[in-house]
Amino acid sequence: MPKNKEPSNGTGRTKTKALTRRDFVKSGAAGLGGAALLETGTALAQRAGSNAAADWDYEADVVIAGGGCAGLTAAIRARDLGATVLVVDQNFDLGGRMLHSGSFISLGGGDPVQRRDMKSENDKEGFVTSPPVESPEELDDSVDLLFKDITDWSVLNHRGESVYRYNERELMRAWAENCPPTRQFLIDNYVRFGRINGTHEGGGMSRARGAVCFLMLGDKTDIKAGTITAEHAGVADRERTSAFAPVQMNIASRFVANGAVSNGVALARSLEFSAREKGVQFMLFRKFTDLVREQPFAGRIVGIEAEYSPRNHPDTGELLKSFWQNGNVEERRDKIRIRARKAVILASGGHAGNPQVRSMFYPAMREPAFGTSGQALQGPNGQDASALIAGLKIGANLAGMQQNLGSAATFHLSTRLGTRDAYTDMMPGHPTFGYRGSAGVNVGTAGFEEFIAVNQVGKRFFNEVRLPRRGGGGQFPGGGVAPNNGIEHKPTDWRNCRHEWVQKMYTYDHGCDAALAINEGSEAPHYYSGPLWAVFDQDAVARAEWELRFPYVADNGYYFKADTVEELAAKIHKGHEFQRVPLKHLAETVATWNGYVDAGKDPDFEREADAPLHRIATPPFHALAIMVVWHDSYGGLRVNGKHQVIDMQGQVIPGLYAGGESVGGFQKHGLGKGHVHGFIAGTNAAAEATTPSG
Amino acid sequence: MELHATRIVVWDTPPAVECGATFRIRVGVKCAGECSSAARTVEIRDANGRWAASAPVGDAPWPGTSLYSTEIELRAPEVAGLHAWEAVAPDVGGETDLPTHAGACTRFHIRAVTAPEYLVKVVAVDAKSRAPLQGARVVVHPYRAVTDAHGVAEIRVPKGAYRLFVSGRDHFPFRSDGEIAADVTIHAELDKDLGPSDAELWS
Numbered sequence: 025m026p027k028n029k030e031p032s033n034g035t036g037r038t039k040t041k042a043l044t045r046r047d048f049v050k051s052g053a054a055g056l057g058g059a060a061l062l063e064t065g066t067a068l069a070q071r072a073g074s075n076a077a078a079d080w081d082y083e084a085d086v087v088i089a090g091g092g093c094a095g096l097t098a099a100i101r102a103r104d105l106g107a108t109v110l111v112v113d114q115n116f117d118l119g120g121r122m123l124h125s126g127s128f129i130s131l132g133g134g135d136p137v138q139r140r141d142m143k144s145e146n147d148k149e150g151f152v153t154s155p156p157v158e159s160p161e162e163l164d165d166s167v168d169l170l171f172k173d174i175t176d177w178s179v180l181n182h183r184g185e186s187v188y189r190y191n192e193r194e195l196m197r198a199w200a201e202n203c204p205p206t207r208q209f210l211i212d213n214y215v216r217f218g219r220i221n222g223t224h225e226g227g228g229m230s231r232a233r234g235a236v237c238f239l240m241l242g243d244k245t246d247i248k249a250g251t252i253t254a255e256h257a258g259v260a261d262r263e264r265t266s267a268f269a270p271v272q273m274n275i276a277s278r279f280v281a282n283g284a285v286s287n288g289v290a291l292a293r294s295l296e297f298s299a300r301e302k303g304v305q306f307m308l309f310r311k312f313t314d315l316v317r318e319q320p321f322a323g324r325i326v327g328i329e330a331e332y333s334p335r336n337h338p339d340t341g342e343l344l345k346s347f348w349q350n351g352n353v354e355e356r357r358d359k360i361r362i363r364a365r366k367a368v369i370l371a372s373g374g375h376a377g378n379p380q381v382r383s384m385f386y387p388a389m390r391e392p393a394f395g396t397s398g399q400a401l402q403g404p405n406g407q408d409a410s411a412l413i414a415g416l417k418i419g420a421n422l423a424g425m426q427q428n429l430g431s432a433a434t435f436h437l438s439t440r441l442g443t444r445d446a447y448t449d450m451m452p453g454h455p456t457f458g459y460r461g462s463a464g465v466n467v468g469t470a471g472f473e474e475f476i477a478v479n480q481v482g483k484r485f486f487n488e489v490r491l492p493r494r495g496g497g498g499q500f501p502g503g504g505v506a507p508n509n510g511i512e513h514k515p516t517d518w519r520n521c522r523h524e525w526v527q528k529m530y531t532y533d534h535g536c537d538a539a540l541a542i543n544e545g546s547e548a549p550h551y552y553s554g555p556l557w558a559v560f561d562q563d564a565v566a567r568a569e570w571e572l573r574f575p576y577v578a579d580n581g582y583y584f585k586a587d588t589v590e591e592l593a594a595k596i597h598k599g600h601e602f603q604r605v606p607l608k609h610l611a612e613t614v615a616t617w618n619g620y621v622d623a624g625k626d627p628d629f630e631r632e633a634d635a636p637l638h639r640i641a642t643p644p645f646h647a648l649a650i651m652v653v654w655h656d657s658y659g660g661l662r663v664n665g666k667h668q669v670i671d672m673q674g675q676v677i678p679g680l681y682a683g684g685e686s687v688g689g690f691q692k693h694g695l696g697k698g699h700v701h702g703f704i705a706g707t708n709a710a711a712e713a714t715t716p717s718g
Numbered sequence: 719m720e721l722h723a724t725r726i727v728v729w730d731t732p733p734a735v736e737c738g739a740t741f742r743i744r745v746g747v748k749c750a751g752e753c754s755s756a757a758r759t760v761e762i763r764d765a766n767g768r769w770a771a772s773a774p775v776g777d778a779p780w781p782g783t784s785l786y787s788t789e790i791e792l793r794a795p796e797v798a799g800l801h802a803w804e805a806v807a808p809d810v811g812g813e814t815d816l817p818t819h820a821g822a823c824t825r826f827h828i829r830a831v832t833a834p835e836y837l838v839k840v841v842a843v844d845a846k847s848r849a850p851l852q853g854a855r856v857v858v859h860p861y862r863a864v865t866d867a868h869g870v871a872e873i874r875v876p877k878g879a880y881r882l883f884v885s886g887r888d889h890f891p892f893r894s895d896g897e898i899a900a901d902v903t904i905h906a907e908l909d910k911d912l913g914p915s916d917a918e919l920w921s
Binding site for chain 1: 725727728729730731733746748750780782783784785800824825826827829853855857859860881883885887888889890891893911913
């Protein structure tokens with residue numbers, strides 16, 4: 025097993041002995057803690073007697089699988105409405121992928137931040153002093169317009185694919201109606217928004233609806249006051265992140281004011297703080313595995329089963345700890361059962377981290393060499409399709425699996441090279457950095473001029489400078505995907521997708537498809553396409569000024585250096601975990617390439633039309649791994665407008681809700697989808713009648 | 719007798735040399751078994767396989783590598799065009815108990831060109847800030863140059879049709895195609911690669 029690679033089943037039990045049920049009862053520590061929490065009257069998750077009819081270990085009104093964007097929102101919402109809430113999460117800390125996100129939340133429908141910016145007002149705390157970015161006309165929104173936008177059959181993206189056509193309509197109406205109250209709900213729970221600036225992919229073409237979340241740099245980190253230290257924010261040192269913020273925060277002066285920093289930390293930590301303050305309880309290291317239904321395919325959902333999923337520090341081997349502890353329920357038994365008196369909400373993420381499940385929408389593509397985004401932070405159980413798998417076991421239906429193919433965000437080729445976790449810019453300082461091993465070198469799109477890209481046998485497969493190009497989605501202000509952009513856009517107009525227009529606007533380069541194609545190293549039965557490599561020489565390093573040193577690269581199998589091309593090929597074959605075959609053509613490919621450079625023509629891929637060609641001749645020679653990142657999940661459990669899960673017969677499964685990337689039928693990138701889902705699910709789950717025990 | 723493979727690498731080959739002019743290249747060798755290759759002889763053969771030059775490599779490896787190298791002076795062909803030459807490291811050993819080192823050969827190209835006639839001056843700036851771009855690469859195939867602190871580079875070329883590229887760190891290439899039949903100054907405005915926006919990338 026490669027250094028610092030976590031066990032695929034996530035149990036990691038070699039370094040931490042799991043406590044048995046007997047240990048749990050005998051130790052007293054957990055029991056005392058639980059009793060103390062119960063006495064406060066705020067945290068009501070409790071261990072039911074082991075002699076209960078169903079042998080429940082814990083119970084709460086609302087049990088939520090997943091503490092990310094949908095789960096935390098649902099938890100706070102249900103708690104606000106009087107329910108006791110227990111959240112289980114497979115990871116050591118809360119936030120899911122929201123924590124390493126950019127916090128860009130696209131809502132709309134006339135939401136409070138749109139209205140604030142329309143009037144050129146500041147926020148109530150007076151932090152947002154930069155002028156509005158969008159004009160009042162571009163912010164003048166309504167629920168009806170938002171609903172029309174996100175069901176607009178006529179809008180395509182740069183790949184000619186429909187962004188909104190297949191969206192489930194009841195779900196869309198519910199989402200649109202709940203966008204304004206969800207924005208207010210987030211604001212009421214310490215989330216601070218900068219100016220509206222554009223719209224997220226899938227969030228509609230007609231109006232500006234998205235904003236990032238921020239905190240202000242200060243002497244101490246204080247969520248109530250809205251401040252964060254430079255050290256916590258990761259802006260004190262460009263090569264260091266903190267346990268508080270796995271990804272360095274961005275300077276947000278344009279959208280907020282000088283001294284503001286933004287990204288998912290400002291969102292996730294604020295919501296987490298609020299949830300803990302309000303008495304939501306959390307059981308971490310607890311991977312949701314199964315739903316408990318009264319009968320296998322009938323009756324009410326009455327609880328969940330979850331297993332211990334500890335994660336250890338990659339260097340010290342110690343059990344990782346969440347940044348905040350209040351509200352945590354310590355529990356180390358292998359398997360437990362948790363009763364939900366009112367409802368279960370599934371918010372444990374999508375399927376991007378599960379190659380077998382993601383093959384549902386892309387059958388040819390099960391290559392495990394390419395993981396999901398943020399895998400170091402999330403661990404091997406992140407985005408593992410747990411909600412989808414558990415739902416299928418009790419008869420739930422799926423929706424929108426084909427919608428995964430309608431966005432470049434689902435899988436794309438990263439410009440960050442030389443790291444197994446190519447989506448984030450996490451640096452040393454966060455406890456899971458070791459699982460990443462290296463931060464990678466972000467060469468940008470322009471940087472692809474400096475190298476040739478080869479497949480697992482060492483052959484080029486595409487014009488490198490076109491390889492990372494993605495093209496935009498169909499969102500405000502448009503970016504050329506529709507004939508009219510911004511407020512001039514005409515929703516549901518057939519001219520938006522007539523073929524004469526599509527032929528004009530189609531700009532997608534299929535580099536990612538070529539990268540994942542079968543090649544002569546692909547072997548039966550899976551025919552994996554294998555890893556991808558950027559190969560270049562020392563002159564390229566000098567030209568581009570890439571810093572090929574730790575923490576950007578490391579001896580972790582994703583960067584290699586050698587005196588000759590032949591030796592480089594041998595090192596890659598020996599040192600990379602998914603390099604199954606030798607790069608037998610690499611030396612020949614480089615020699616051929618140098619001949620093309622000298623001739624000034626690339627007959628294979630016509631690269632001379634796009635960028636200058638550079639020899640690969642000066643030693644030492646280098647190779648950085650090129651990664652395809654699997655990010656979004658647009659297909660998942662079918663839900664209705666209340667976010668109740670629907671079965672194969674079209675009937676509601678009583679007591680079961682779902683949100684975020686667990687849910688299918690809505691092709692929208694980003695957090696805005698999950699927060700509103702969580703808000704709706706939390707509202708309706710809390711309103712369920714309490715079921716009798718037994 | 720143990721047989722070790724030899725690796726041979728050629729670099730610092732000029733992109734274009736005037737017909738008949740002298741130029742220099744660097745040739746490095748190493749033993750695949752990591753024996754020292756110090757003082758080993760390398761030779762250059764022209765497109766017809768004729769000996770052109772030979773020299774021993776030095777005693778110290780090239781920085782950052784274990785290649786032993788030497789710089790060799792050569793004379794370009796009298797005929798304009800692309801010429802495929804070879805660098806060869808002959809077999810060594812076989813007479814003692816020491817390993818035998820197999821020979822190795824690699825091909826490289828010499829672009830012989832006629833005398834330049836016209837000056838192409840390029841002024842490279844960032845398209846948005848208008849700031850001069852130092853260190854931008856200017857390629858008028860086969861000629862190459864790098865811009866100075868003022869964003870300026872000069873290349874002399876014979877009359878003909880050319881494609882000009884100017885590319886810089888974190889900037890997308892600027893391209894211009896045309897006939898050069900007089901001195902010319904080209905203002906190249908390069909768009910910065912800002913990377914994906916929050917809306918495009920992060921959620």
